[in-house]
Every structure is written in structure tokens, then in C-alpha cells.
Amino acid sequence: GSCQGNSVERKIYIPLNKTAPCVRLLNATHQIGCQSSISGDTGVIHVVEKEDDLNWVLTDGPHPPYMVLLDGNLFNRKVMLQLKGTSRVSGLAVAVAKPNPPQGFSPGLKCPNDGFGVYSKDYGPEYAHCNQTVWNPVGSGLSYEDFDFPIFLLEDANETQVIKQCYQDHNVPRDGSGPEYPLCAMQLFSHMHAVTSTVTCMRRSSLQSTFSINPEIVCDPLLDYNVWSTLQPINSSGKVDPDKEVIMVASRIDSHSFFWNIAPGAESAVSSFVTHLAAAEALHKASDVHLLQRNIMFTFFQGETFDYIGSSRMVYDMEKDKFPLRLDNIHSFVELNQVALRNGTALWMHTDPVSRMNNSVEVQVRNLLDILSSSSMEGRVTLQEAGFSQPLPPSSFQRFLRARHIPGVVLTDHQTAFQNRYYQSMYDTPENIRIQYPEGLSPEETLEYVTDTAKSLADVATVVARALYRLAGGANNTSAIQADPKTVSRMLYGFMIKMNNSWFQSIIKPDLKGILGDVPQHYVAVSSPVNTTYLVQYVLANLTGTVVNLTKEECLNPEKTPNSEKEMYDYAWVQGSLDPNSTSRVPYCVRSTVHLSKALSPAFELRQWGSTEYSTWTESRWKEIRARIFLVASKELEIITLVVGIIILVFSLLATYFINAKADILFSIPRDPGAVAY
Amino acid sequence: PMGTDMAQTRHRCQQMLSLSHRAFFWLVSLLLSSLIWFIAVKASDPRDEPLQRGLLIFGVMFSVLLQEVFRFLYYKLLRKAIEGLVALSEDGCSPISIQQMAYVAGVGFGLMSGAFSMINLLADSLGPGTVGIHGDSQLYFLTSAFMTMVLIFLHTFWGILFFHGCEHRCWWEIAAVVVMHLAVSGSTFCNPMYVGSLVPSYSLMAITAVWAYLLSGGSAQNMRRFLLCKS
Numbered sequence: 060g061s062c063q064g065n066s067v068e069r070k071i072y073i074p075l076n077k078t079a080p081c082v083r084l085l086n087a088t089h090q091i092g093c094q095s096s097i098s099g100d101t102g103v104i105h106v107v108e109k110e111d112d113l114n115w116v117l118t119d120g121p122h123p124p125y126m127v128l129l130d131g132n133l134f135n136r137k138v139m140l141q142l143k144g145t146s147r148v149s150g151l152a153v154a155v156a157k158p159n160p161p162q163g164f165s166p167g168l169k170c171p172n173d174g175f176g177v178y179s180k181d182y183g184p185e186y187a188h189c190n191q192t193v194w195n196p197v198g199s200g201l202s203y204e205d206f207d208f209p210i211f212l213l214e215d216a217n218e219t220q221v222i223k224q225c226y227q228d229h230n231v232p233r234d235g236s237g238p239e240y241p242l243c244a245m246q247l248f249s250h251m252h253a254v255t256s257t258v259t260c261m262r263r264s265s266l267q268s269t270f271s272i273n274p275e276i277v278c279d280p281l282l283d284y285n286v287w288s289t290l291q292p293i294n295s296s297g298k299v300d301p302d303k304e305v306i307m308v309a310s311r312i313d314s315h316s317f318f319w320n321i322a323p324g325a326e327s328a329v330s331s332f333v334t335h336l337a338a339a340e341a342l343h344k345a346s347d348v349h350l351l352q353r354n355i356m357f358t359f360f361q362g363e364t365f366d367y368i369g370s371s372r373m374v375y376d377m378e379k380d381k382f383p384l385r386l387d388n389i390h391s392f393v394e395l396n397q398v399a400l401r402n403g404t405a406l407w408m409h410t411d412p413v414s415r416m417n418n419s420v421e422v423q424v425r426n427l428l429d430i431l432s433s434s435s436m437e438g439r440v441t442l443q444e445a446g447f448s449q450p451l452p453p454s455s456f457q458r459f460l461r462a463r464h465i466p467g468v469v470l471t472d473h474q475t476a477f478q479n480r481y482y483q484s485m486y487d488t489p490e491n492i493r494i495q496y497p498e499g500l501s502p503e504e505t506l507e508y509v510t511d512t513a514k515s516l517a518d519v520a521t522v523v524a525r526a527l528y529r530l531a532g533g534a535n536n537t538s539a540i541q542a543d544p545k546t547v548s549r550m551l552y553g554f555m556i557k558m559n560n561s562w563f564q565s566i567i568k569p570d571l572k573g574i575l576g577d578v579p580q581h582y583v584a585v586s587s588p589v590n591t592t593y594l595v596q597y598v599l600a601n602l603t604g605t606v607v608n609l610t611k612e613e614c615l616n617p618e619k620t621p622n623s624e625k626e627m628y629d630y631a632w633v634q635g636s637l638d639p640n641s642t643s644r645v646p647y648c649v650r651s652t653v654h655l656s657k658a659l660s661p662a663f664e665l666r667q668w669g670s671t672e673y674s675t676w677t678e679s680r681w682k683e684i685r686a687r688i689f690l691v692a693s694k695e696l697e698i699i700t701l702v703v704g705i706i707i708l709v710f711s712l713l714a715t716y717f718i719n720a721k722a723d724i725l726f727s728i729p730r731d732p733g734a735v736a737y
Numbered sequence: 738p739m740g741t742d743m744a745q746t747r748h749r750c751q752q753m754l755s756l757s758h759r760a761f762f763w764l765v766s767l768l769l770s771s772l773i774w775f776i777a778v779k780a781s782d783p784r785d786e787p788l789q790r791g792l793l794i795f796g797v798m799f800s801v802l803l804q805e806v807f808r809f810l811y812y813k814l815l816r817k818a819i820e821g822l823v824a825l826s827e828d829g830c831s832p833i834s835i836q837q838m839a840y841v842a843g844v845g846f847g848l849m850s851g852a853f854s855m856i857n858l859l860a861d862s863l864g865p866g867t868v869g870i871h872g873d874s875q876l877y878f879l880t881s882a883f884m885t886m887v888l889i890f891l892h893t894f895w896g897i898l899f900f901h902g903c904e905h906r907c908w909w910e911i912a913a914v915v916v917m918h919l920a921v922s923g924s925t926f927c928n929p930m931y932v933g934s935l936v937p938s939y940s941l942m943a944i945t946a947v948w949a950y951l952l953s954g955g956s957a958q959n960m961r962r963f964l965l966c967k968s
Contacts, residue, residue, distance in 0.1 A: 689865070
């Protein structure tokens, strides 16, 4: 609460402030995640640092239920299933493993987004369900299990040490016998309101909204916004000519982990969209973009981790004519997936073998592959084909293929299984993509420092930009198209280490300063747009837009300005950088072609909550999430206290009765003149 | 019948009024003393531990003195009330004696003090945890309960002593009450060495109980007759 706990409460409880819970997510048929009782789950703490310690929890310990403090290296499927199967565990607190577990850790599925891509029993059945290639072999599927006890992540090593100290002082068995009361215990609160599946919780929520004055919504669909921008401006409220061809470039901007709002996603998301942003910047610098035969659309899809929310919605909008482009306009598709962990110089191109069996598609795909290969940079990036017999990895392109056989390619750093051993986990951090800064740099210097990873991603962006230029019909020499490693390193720093840096501060709107506070993470969440979407939008506007000489009023109300072409462009008034000697900023107006489009699964638009065609992921609501540790007294002491109190009560009642009954014997009235007569 | 009815009503009203009025007076004294302490704390440096402890001791002592002042004020009020009742009554006798008032006043005082001591403890004891994670004694709740009980008893007996002293102008009785109150409150600073606070308090309670009993018209023979009759 806002008021300080009174001193007795502070004598009893130590609150744990730097924790992250595991919350409940639901889809059409299942619930995943964790749940606690409505008044929290309490248990005696036991520290498990090696597998043998588990026996105390599972069988030997005399004071169940236990609250297990698990070392991060033991947070694997085998241990978790053992804990799930017993009733002697009332909760779990996981301490982050430092350094990252060397054997890899991924709570995602072995076959991500299976069933919502293009491969099914009707289309390429030999490729469905990862029969051909297991993309995420390290995947344990832990995120998709349902636990009936709360699981929290302890992010702060100091708090973990406090808990271990309390355990050492009170809970360690001495001389072979069990530990004695009082024991150190922990209580975790994370009660989730939604149950069973999206169908159930959306039905309950809609009943509440219809009939109740004070509706109690139990779950929210995962939603956000896709960010898209075109090289040549198009009318965003109208429709593009069917003859106009567009090349789509796509990447995802979200990630996930076992715990809520912890999704660093360095390799799974950030590497791809940062490269994409750098390629967009490089292309816009080319001199003859407005003369290109085909337009290029840069799309950043949100929610792809949860069965392709963003891309399925865009395809749906294109089919239903709610988007300026239609599927017919798409000439080809280039997607950037995980690109930071290249082995040597190889960058792999994946294509869909099933659609290539059609001759016309094969010709176009071949053309696409040739143009990409010819853009290779000697000794830095070598584009290689992943093989005709291999299917597409999980990518947004699969959703487009479901609707139309578009020629397309997915660029990754892995030929078969992922190079990323921490796919969708809390360990997918900058260290995972080999980003290292030298010691002793100030935040400003770190922002500007160009790492090797930044140079490598800039090379990939250059290759992609040159290939796109060729694909769009550009005839000139492409050597001028270069991605800037300095921009790449600034973006990597901002999206992975510190969002609140001077560059990001200078490119956002003045009233959005608050979004730059937290540790960067890229979970799609239920309130939109999230910080990542805002920042991608403004970075894209800064890198691809132009500064125009408009005043603040003209910039904020472009319809009043003549010649503003409001439908083609988006005008943003950004706060600008700090003057070196003063504390004020110099704001300016940026004109760009960046737009947002809603990324809510079509299942919710169509109210088909049990849909197997579209993503149905929702997140449960909850009231309070917190954790605290304290000592528990033995049952004997509690009963003794109660019995003593009752005895004293009964004794005092009896004494009062007898004194009252025999009052005349006990007290003789004193002959005291002063008290009575006046 | 109506006459005795009215007398009985007045009698009961007096008693009840006394209890809640007394409790209210104690509350007012607590409010004033805590206001002084609060101002003193805010005006001083919160990080200075010895200073904060010194301020706490000062606050407690000041509060004790203020409570005794309010006890005296209440005695004055009750005297006026009894004079008024006597004037109103038909036979020139007060329906209730000053000793009964003293007893009820003391009980009211004690109950309110006990409630304030225990309510927040009871609220926190409802949770799953007990005191001790920072090294405090596990018996915290038990000893707090016993301390509260002894304070309630002491307030009752002090009420009788104090009023008797005011009635008979025995200033040393009043001084004894004040000194005992200061001693008991001061002994709580020995906590968590509960031997230092509970043992003296219970001994003082025994002494005060005997003293108040004697002042209320008891004697050793009465006590023997009472106990022998029982057995």
C-alpha cells in the first residue's frame, strides 16, 4: 500500500519486491501458466540446489507443504514435472541462473506455432508438426504446461540471498533430526480469475458486460498494433491500384518467456527488427526510390509468438478489403527471422517446397533467390539456400501462404534447427547475441559504441536492402546502399539495455516520456500499444521520414495545412534533442509514411472463441500479485496461546462473579462523612 | 416504584457515562501526547538512532504525565457531577459513591489503553506469520497480551488510589500513582528482556491491588471470611 506498514507488520514480514510472476494464459482449448489460491499460498522454504535436495521436498520433509527455492540450472522439465505431480509443494520461486545455463534453456515448444502455420494434413503433411525438422530441439514446452501452484522469478540476487539466509538460520535440519519451529516460510499471491479456456472466459466476460452494471471481466485478448511503412507513399485510407506491385518485408517484434513481462527476446525478436529497421533506413537513402517500379512495404508484426496474431490479422484485413493493399498486390515476400547468430558468413534462405511445385511460383521464387544471392557481400555475408526438401521455419510468411501462393523467402542464421539455445526464455539477453561492451563506459558512450554484433547485423541489413532494391526494379549500382552500423548499435542498446537514452528521448512525442522507464522487454501484453510498438514506430519515422518545416499547430493538425497530403503521410511532433548547454529541447515535425494497424486476432472480431484457424490467446486478469517471507510458529505454540487465553478468561469471569456475589463480605462501607453528605 | 426506578436509571446512567467518558478522556490525552511526539519526531533527524530513542522515551513519559493530568481533570468533573446529583436527589444522598466512580473510571481508562495496545497486534496476528524474522522473540504476542492485562489492572487500581488521594487530600497517594505509572511505562523499554518489564509490573500490580482493596473498605479479616466461606 501507499502507507508504510505499521511496525508490527514490519517485524513479521519481509516483502519481496523484485519478482516476476507466472500468469495464466488461455487459448481455445487449454489454460497454461500458474495459479495460486485466492488468499495466497504459504509453505515452508526449502532451497533446492541439486537434484538430491528434491527428496526432502517430495518425500522426507516433515513439514509439508513446501515452498521450493529452485536454482535456475534445475529449472527444467524433469524437475518441474516432479514438482507438479506432488501435493507437498505449495509454490516455487526460481532464482535466475548466472551465468546462463550452458546446455541451453527454452520453455517454448519444440515446434513453435504448430497448427497455425501453413503446414497441415492438407498442405505438406510430411512437413507438419515438425516431422522433417525440429526447429527448437532445446524446447521443453514448460511455458505451455498448466501448474496449480504459483511460480515466481526472483530477479534480484540480494533478495535471493536474504531468503537463503533465513533458510540457513531456521530451516536446515540439525544433527539428523528435523528442523524445529519457528520455520522460515514464504507466501505467494497470484490468483488468476480466468479458467479453463478462452471460450469459457470470454463467454463469462461477455455475460458480465451484457447484464451487469459493474462488469467483472476475467480475461483480455492479447492485442497490440502492427507497424507498417511504405517506401513510396500510398493513400492509407484508400485502396492501392491492383496493378501496383508491392514487395513485403516482414519481421516480428515480440517475444515471450515463462514469466510475465520478462521477454528480452534478443535473438528471437530484436535482432530481426533492428536489421529490418536498418535496411529500411538504407533504402530510403537511395536516390531514385520514387522511380522504382515496385513499392516496398516494411511491416513489423506484433504478437507473432502467440500463433501469429499480427500477421493473421493483416491477411484477414487484406482479404476483407479493410487494408489499403490486397493480397494480389504482393509481388514477393522477404522475411527476416533470427539473424544474429550466424555461423561464419552464412545467411540461409528458406522457401516453401510445396508451393514451389507449381511452375509459375517456382520461376518467381527462383528469381527471388538469384537476386538475393547476387547481393552477397564477399567474405561478410554469403546467402545460401537451405534446401528444397526443407519446410519454412515458423514465420509470418506462413500465414500469407495460407491465403495465397506468394513467392517468398525467410532469411535466418540457422539451416535446420535454431542456433538460438534460449528461444523465448529469460536468458535470450544481449549476452546471447555476443554483445559486449568494454568496462567503464558512461551511458552515452555505450549508446554510441559499435559492437561486432552491430557490424554483423549492419552487413545483413545492407545485403537485404540491396536485394530489395533490385527486386523493386532498381537499375543503378547498389554499392551506395549501405546500412549504418552506428544506427544499428544505437538501436540494439535502446531496445535491449536501456530504453531511456538520449536518442530515444529525442525522437518520441513529448507526452510519451513515461514509456522510457523500464527494463526493455517485448511481451505483447493486453494494453496497447506497448513500449516496443511505440518505439519501433518512432524509430522508423526518424530513420525513414523527413523533417518538415511546420509549426506545432500545423504538425498536429495537418488537415488544416494545404498540401499536407494527410492520407499519404503521418505527421509527428517529436521533442527533439537536448541543447548541449541548456535543459530545453528543440522539437520539430517529422513527416513519414509510418502507420499502425490493429493486431487483434480475427477470432475476436468474428467472436469465434474456439477457432482453430486464428489465434485465440487471452491473458487472465488478477487483483494482486506479491510475495513475502516470514516465520511460522508451530501449531503447538498457537494452541497453547489460545488455551491460556481461554483459561484466563474463564478464571476472570468466575472471579468477578464470586467477588460480586460476596461483595458485602469483602468490602465494609467506610464511615466516610466527606463522600456522602453535603 | 417509580422513584427507585428513576434512581436506578440515574445510577446506571452514571456508571455507564463514567466508563465511556473516562475512556474518552484517556483517548484525548493519548491524542495530545502523540501529537507532541509526532511534531518532535518530524522536526528531528530520522536517521539519528539515539536521538529517536530519546524522543520516544520523552514521548512516553510525557504521555504518562498527560494521562495523569486528565485523570485529575476527570476527578474534578465527577465531583461536580456528584454534587449536582445530590442536589437533584430526594434524600440528599448521592445514588453512587465516589469509590464506585473511581473504580469504573479506572476500568474505563484501562480498557481503552488495553484496546489501543492490542488492536493492531491482533490485526497483524491474523496473518500466517509470527514475529521473529528480524531476530525478535517468538513470544511477542503472548508477552504483549500479558503486559496489556497487567496495565488494565493497574489502571483500575490507580483510579481507586488516585481518587482516594484527591478526596482525602493525601498528595503522597497521588504522587505514588504517578511514580508507579512512570516506572511501569519505563520498564517496557527493557523489552525484549521480558523479565525486566513483566516481573516488576506484576509485582507492582500485586502491591497496588492490596493497597486499593484496603482503601475500598477491605481488610484481612474480610478476606479470610470470604475465602473460608468459599471453602
